[in-house]
Amino acid sequence: MLRSCCVFILLCFSLPLGASERYCPDRPLLVGLFYYGHIYREDRTGIDHDLLQLLQNRTGCNLTAEVMPRARTWYNLEQGLLDMTSTGILTEERAKHSWFIPYMQLKNYLIVPASLPREQRDAAGFIADTNLYFGAVRGFKHGEPLDKILTVLAETQRVLYYPDAPTLFYALKRGRIQAMFSQPPIYRYFLADELDQGLYQLLDWAPELTGTAHHLVLQRQTFSASQAEAWQQLIQQLMQQGELSKIYHAYLAREEACQLELAAGPKAALCAKGQ
Known part of the structure; x- marks a missing residue:
């Protein structure tokens, strides 16, 4: 299998027993990432890295990230060999094997x-x-x-x-x-x-489009419908609290950072207040 040797635990901490049951099974979860500019950088920083750290803190789930080619990510999700990925675009075929939770928009x-x-x-x-x-x-x-x-x-x-x-x-x-x-x-x-x-x-070859929603992707064999709903509620909460906006602004200039969140939910603090 062609993939990077980069494998690491995103964050280590302890939570009360059973605290993560609402979100995930009681085992380590494998997250497929790929090098993608400021979304995920080769020094193991970036928007998706910070997002997954934040989600791990809030859920108590044990997330282990592995870098792999994007085509391999989708194949592994379809085969049940991968639990999660990020920056995913929803298609009818992909929806058969995974839950999709939007958290930002990106315009090509x-x-x-x-x-x-x-x-x-x-x-x-x-x-x-x-x-x-x-x-x-x-x-x-x-x-x-x-x-x-x-x-x-x-x-x-x-x-x-x-x-x-x-x-x-x-x-x-x-x-x-x-x-x-x-x-x-x-x-x-x-x-x-x-x-x-x-x-x-x-x-701009598609001026009529403000952007395409990108999603956190949860494999259906790993996550139940109720767990996927809990993740969606958490993402919405993080949007409303401005936590996702803070991550976007850490890597991009204000105008482009604000563009990422417009289609994903309510405008968060840094953009809504004109900061």
Whole structure:
């Protein structure tokens, strides 16, 4: 199995016996993570890392995180080999094996080199030029209508798939692909200097969308319906208390941090008060 050797306990502490029964079975739970910019960084920090620490504190569940390719995450969840993951997009097929609890929204923007001719920067122009290639991480969903565009390009073998975000951005910088979709917490991590220098352009191929909900994902064989409901109530509580907003603001500038929480629930303190 292709996966990183990075395995660790998120946080160790003691709680009264039975305190976690509302949320999880009495055993360690394996959480699949993947390197994804400020969402989860290679130094074991990031939005999802902090979120899982917070959730472990509140639930008393014993969460062990393992880094693995995103496609492997979804396969393992389907096979019952993994208990949880984060930053998941809900699909009809995935809902058959897991519960989905939204906690943030992310909007995908198109990234292209500044040198790409203007006539090739919209979807029709890009599709029409058969010399242009698109890059994507295998196993990722981007939301409609963006995935439909990738389907069209894939029919002519013009989508190159990569195992993770670092290799995808490397392919962009090396000129192996001419376009890709990405979100603010990710491209701000991988392309901060290049964007400031004007080497790449951000375009919006779905201006009608404010973003796509991303979820905490709980495997149905591990978590009962009542436990999944308890997790959902907890996430809503953390939104209303502003705890999730604090995490987003720790990694992103205010405007982009506030965008993450708008579709996930009530505006939390740091955004609602205009701070």
